[in-house]
Amino acid sequence: MRRAGETRLVALLRELVEIESPTYSPGVSAVAARMAEELRRLGAESTLLEGGHLRAELPGKGSPLLLSGHADTVWPEGTLAEMPFRIEGSTAYGPGAYDMKACLVVMLKAIRLAGDDRRALRVFLTADEEMGSRTGRPLLEQAAEGVAAAFVVEPPGRSGNLKTARKGLGRFRLAISGRPSHAGTSRSEGVSAIEELAHQILALHALTDEGRGTSLNVGVVSGGTSENVVAAEAEARIDVRVATMADRERLERTLAELQPVNPKAQLELGGGWTRPPLERSEGAAKLFAQARGYGRELGLDLEEESSSGGSDGNLIGALGVPVLDGLGAEGAGAHSPDEHVELASIPVRAELLSRLLQDPGLA
Numbered sequence: 001m002r003r004a005g006e007t008r009l010v011a012l013l014r015e016l017v018e019i020e021s022p023t024y025s026p027g028v029s030a031v032a033a034r035m036a037e038e039l040r041r042l043g044a045e046s047t048l049l050e051g052g053h054l055r056a057e058l059p060g061k062g063s064p065l066l067l068s069g070h071a072d073t074v075w076p077e078g079t080l081a082e083m084p085f086r087i088e089g090s091t092a093y094g095p096g097a098y099d100m101k102a103c104l105v106v107m108l109k110a111i112r113l114a115g116d117d118r119r120a121l122r123v124f125l126t127a128d129e130e131m132g133s134r135t136g137r138p139l140l141e142q143a144a145e146g147v148a149a150a151f152v153v154e155p156p157g158r159s160g161n162l163k164t165a166r167k168g169l170g171r172f173r174l175a176i177s178g179r180p181s182h183a184g185t186s187r188s189e190g191v192s193a194i195e196e197l198a199h200q201i202l203a204l205h206a207l208t209d210e211g212r213g214t215s216l217n218v219g220v221v222s223g224g225t226s227e228n229v230v231a232a233e234a235e236a237r238i239d240v241r242v243a244t245m246a247d248r249e250r251l252e253r254t255l256a257e258l259q260p261v262n263p264k265a266q267l268e269l270g271g272g273w274t275r276p277p278l279e280r281s282e283g284a285a286k287l288f289a290q291a292r293g294y295g296r297e298l299g300l301d302l303e304e305e306s307s308s309g310g311s312d313g314n315l316i317g318a319l320g321v322p323v324l325d326g327l328g329a330e331g332a333g334a335h336s337p338d339e340h341v342e343l344a345s346i347p348v349r350a351e352l353l354s355r356l357l358q359d360p361g362l363a
Contacts, residue, residue, distance in 0.1 A: 009105055009109060009343075009346055009347070010087070010092070010343060012038075012105055012108070013092060013097065013101055013102055013105050013341075013343075013346075014085050014092075014094075015034065016031060016034065016096075016101040016104060016105070017080075017085045017092075017094040017095065017096055017097050017101050018080060018085055018094075019031050019034065020073075020075065020076075020077045020078075020079065020080055020095070021071055021072050021073050021096065022072065022073060022074065022075055022076050022077060023072040023073075023074075023127070023128045023129075023130045023131045024072075024127075024128065024131070025072075025077060027077070028052035028071045028072045028127045028128075029048070029052040029071075029127070031052075031071040031072075031101075031104075031125075032048055032052050032053065032054040032071045032125055032127065033048060035054055035071065035104060035108075035125060036048055036054055036056065038108050039056045039058070039108070039111075039123060042058065042108070042111050042112060043058055043059070044056040044057060044058045044121075044123065045057045045058075046123075049139060051127050051128070051135045051136070052071060052072075052127030052128075053124070053125065053126060053127045053135075053136050053139050054071065054123070054124070054125040054127075055122070055123065055124050055139070055143055056122070056123040056124075057120075057121070057122055057123075058111065058120065058121040058122075058123070059120055060116070060118045060119045060120035060121060061117075061118065061119055061120060061360060062119050062120060062148065062360060063119075063120065063146060063147065063148040064119065064120040064121055064122045064146065064147050064148065065119045065120070065121055065122070065147060065148055065149055065150070065151060065356075065357060065362065066121075066122050066123075066124065066143060066144055066147040066149070066150040066151070066316065066321070067107055067111075067121060067122070067123045067124070067150075067151055067153065068123075068124055068125075068126075068140070068150055068151070068152045068153070068312050068313065068316060069100060069103060069104055069107060069123075069124075069125050069126075069152070069153045069154075069328075070100060070125055070126040070127070070128075070129030070130070070133075070136075070312065071104075071125045071126070071127055072126070072127055072128055072129060072130050072131075073095060073096035073099065073100075073101075073130065074096075074099075074130050074335050075095035075096055079095045080094070080095065083095050083337060083339075085097065087343070090342060090343050090344050091331075091340050091341070091342055091343065092340060092341050092343055093338075093339065093340045094339070094340075095339065096339070097331070097339055097340060097341045098155055098329070098331035098332065098333060098334050098339050098340060098341045099154070099155055099334040099335065099339070100153065100154060100155060100328055102328065102329035102331065102341040102346060103153040103154060103155060103327075103328025103329055104125075104153070105329070105346055105350075106153055106327070106328050106329050106346055106349045106350045106353060107123070107153045107328075107350075107353070109346065109347065109350035109354075110349075110350040110351070110352075110353035110354040110357060111354070111357065112354075113350060113351060113354035114354040114357040114358050117358060118354075118357045118358045119148075119357055119358070119359070119360070119362070121357065122143055122147060124139070124140055124143040124144075126139075126140060126312055129311070129312055132169075132171075132274035132275065132310075133275075133312055133315060136312070137315055140312055140315055140316065141315065141319060144316050144319050144321050147321060148322075148362060149283065149287055149321065149322045149323070149324070149362050150313065150316045150317075150321050150322070150323045150324070151287075151323075151324055151327050151353060151356060151357075152311055152312060152313040152316070152323060152324070152325040152326070152327065153327050153328040153353070154311045154313070154325055154326055154327075154328055155326065155328045155329065155330070155331065155334060156326040156327070156328060156330055156349075157305045157307060157326050158305065159301075159303070160300060160302065160330050160345070160349075161302060161303045161304065161305045161326065162288055162291055162292075162302055162303075162304055162305075162324055162325065162326045162327065163304070163305055163306065163307050163313070163324075163325035163326040164280045164281075164284040164285065164287075164288050164304045164305075164306070164323075164324065164325070165243070165277075165278055165279055165280040165284075165305075165306035165307070166275075166277065166278040166306065166307045166308075166309065166310055166311060166313060166314050166325065167213060167241040167242060167243050167277055167278075167306070167307070167308050167309070167310065168241065168242045168243075168245075168248050168273060168275055168276045168277030168278075168310065168314060169239070169240070169241055169273070169274050169275045169309075169310045169314075170238075170239075170240035170241075170242075170248075170251075170271065170272060170273040170274060171237070171238070171239060171240075171271050171272070171274055172237070172238040172240060172255060172269060172270065172271035172272070173235060173236070173237050173238070173269070173270040173271045174197075174200060174204075174235060174236045174238060174258070174267065174268075174269055174270075175233070175234075175235045175267070175268040175269075175270065176193040176194075176196045176197045176200070176223070176233065176234045176235065176260075176265055176266070176267060176268075177193060177232065177233060177265065177266040177267075177268070178190065178191035178192050178193035178194075178195075178196060178230070178231060178232050178233070178234075178262075178264070178265050178266075179191040179230070179232060179264065180225075180229055180230055180231070180232035181229070181230045182228065182229070182230075183227070183228045183229055183230055184228060187230060190230025190232075191230070191232075191262060191264045191265050192230050192231050192262075193223055193224075193231045193232055193233050193234035193265060194223045194224055194231040194234045195231075195262070196234070196260055196261060196262050196265040196267075197221065197223060197234040197235070197236055199260075199261040199262075200236065200258065200260075200261075200267070201218045201221070201236060203258070204216045204218055204236075204238060205217070205218065207251065207254065212243065212247060213241075213242070213243030213244075213247070213306075213308075214241065214242050214243065214247050214251065215239075215240070215241045215308075216238060216239070216240050216251075217238065217239045217240075218236045218237070218238050219237055219238070219239055220236065220237040221234070221235070221236045221237075222234065222235055223235060237271075238271075240255075241308060242277055243277055243279075243306070244277055244279055245276065245277060245279065247277075248273065248276070248277060252273075255269055256269065274310070275310035275311075275314040275315065276314055276315070276317075276318040277314065278310075278311075278313050278314040278317040278318075278323060278325070279317070280304075280306070281317070281322060281323075282322075283321075283322025283323075284317075284322050284323055284324060285304075286322065286362075287322055287323075287324040287356075287362065288302075288304045288324060290356060290359060290361075290362065291324060291327075291352065291356060292304075294352055294355040294356065295352055297355075298348055298351055298352055299348075300348070300352065307325070307326075311325055313325040324356075327349065327352070327353050327356075328349065329341050329342065329345050329346050329349055330342045330345035330349065331345070
């Protein structure tokens with residue numbers, strides 16, 4: 001229900017934020033259902049898919065444009081009790097307000113502004129984007145079939161900039177097997193998995209190359225059973241980010257060829273790539289040029305940039321579809337207690353997107 005003084009856009013934002021929707025929770029389906037309701041009011045044929053995903057089709061001119069977003073957030077159920085939705089001046093705070101409930105509001109407003117004189121549209125909202133779109137990926141790939149271009153309503157970059165490239169992401173697990181022994185009376189008979197892991201961590205971090213946009217980070221380590229036992233097992237969980245497919249293939253080979261410093265230790269590598277890199281393409285450059293022109297008409301000085309984080313745009317771009325990302329509302333603090341959105345940006349960003357949706361010359 002709209003509260004006194006709230007516009008329809010703000011009321012809808014409040015409603016979406018107050019549906020807590022951590023990945024794989026019932027709230028994700030509730031957000032998707034609420035979005036389906038709004039899309040049907042705009043003339044869409046909306047389908048709720050198993051797992052909480054949403055696909056919608058809106059008639060229009062030419063081959064369809066894909067609008068991509070997600071219904072899940074990183075915030076666990078119960079967060080609203082500590083981080084309630086609130087408005088201070090022209091800023092709205094709350095879990096998921098910026099990433100990406102306000103962006104969903106931008107999407108709906110843009111479709112409404114575009115009216116009937118626009119391209120055919122296809123909307124896909126992923127239910128598990130925050131977990132790498134594990135179940136959403138095949139459905140998203142189906143939704144991307146036959147589209148001319150894709151617009152991803154993720155939050156924008158610095159100063160509202162748009163994104164034409166994103167790094168690819170891998171999550172790996174390196175397990176070390178050694179041999180246990182008494183740390184005091186027979187230490188030399190053991191093979192310390194923890195010692196071997198320390199060597200491997202240093203080697204992994206040395207693979208980071210900021211100039212190439214490549215990074216490796218060991219974020220979680222575990223191992224051993226007791227201080228007085230030479231550790232028989234240890235493991236590390238590794239975040240890997242790459243800017244290009246060439247670097248992804250190079251690092252994949254490097255990781256597969258890791259060798260133990262202590263030949264008596266054994267290494268086992270698990271995990272894999274969750275998102276391919278979204279490399280800047282000629283098609284993306286064209287989309288950005290169009291958006292920049294429309295932005296200037298609206299008083300926006302837009303630049304293009306690359307993001308170190310992944311999105312569903314990575315998956316769409318891997319199919320050869322031109323992708324323009326970062327078309328959502330402006331704000332800051334994604335995934336942090338200070339998450340917030342600038343309410344004044346919602347209508348402006350919606351107008352920008354609506355003009356792209358009306359452009360008959362796109363792809």
